[in-house]
Amino acid sequence: MASYQELVDARKRCTICISRDPKLIVNGSTYKFDPNVVSYWSQWLGNQHPDIVVVAQDFSNEEYFERNNGHDENNNRTNEMFKHLLAVAGITVSKAPIPDRNAPIYLINSVLCLKTGGMDAQIRDSWVDSCADRHLRPLIGFLNPRIAVGMGVKGWRAVRRLYSLTYTPTQMRDFAGKSWTAANGTIVFGVGHCGPKGLANRKRALQEADWKRIGETVHHLSPRN
DSSP states (O other), rough: OOOOOHHHHHHHHHOOHHHHHHHHHHHHHHHHTSSSSSSGGGSSSSSSSSSSEEOOOEEEEEHHHTTTTTTTOOOOOHHHHHHHHHTTTOOOOOOOOOOOOSSEEEOSSSBBEEEEEEOOOOOOOHHHHHHHIIHHHHHHHHHOOSSEEEEHHHHHHHHHHHTOOTTTTOSHHHHHHHHEETSOEEEEEHHHOOOOHHHHHHHHHHHHHHHHHHHHHHHOOOOOO
16 A cells, blocks of 8 residues: 555646646646645544545635635635534534644545646546546545545545546435445545535535534444554
């Protein structure tokens, strides 16, 4: 199994999507301040022995990444809402972007590179699939979580691919709030994205109920050896 640093190095070297769509996506390794992580979102919650991995969409865009030197900004609305949803699940974490390695969570972007357009620029399915196959699969193997959460359509697409859940639905209205058990025993949940647009697609009360259910599942996990 590859070490975590080897996974970081693989992410930094990757040009698969860039070679296909050179004007649409860029690897953060082109910046000297590129963080030494696989997933930029994990700088906040990046426990390397987690009970839960959460796979969402992407780390905003290149302009956001450059403006904040590769980190999340303070008072990011998506992170604030996610912190609230974790509290509903009974999981207390630090305020983003202050790192919290005690929380049993590792946060993953389904696309590890950065889109070059605006924050609402399209995320191509081919990027999600390439990242899942080349980077997220070995990362999941390294982390070995007992629960995986696909957040939003892109995050769910990645999780379905990682756990070979080809029989599960692909539409938000059908997967959000539901769970499945993968062949390796991992409990897999689908939820809505907790960003402002995601809350328009799945209302706050429903997302709170989804995360309360996840929290109940975490509570009943047996202790790790």
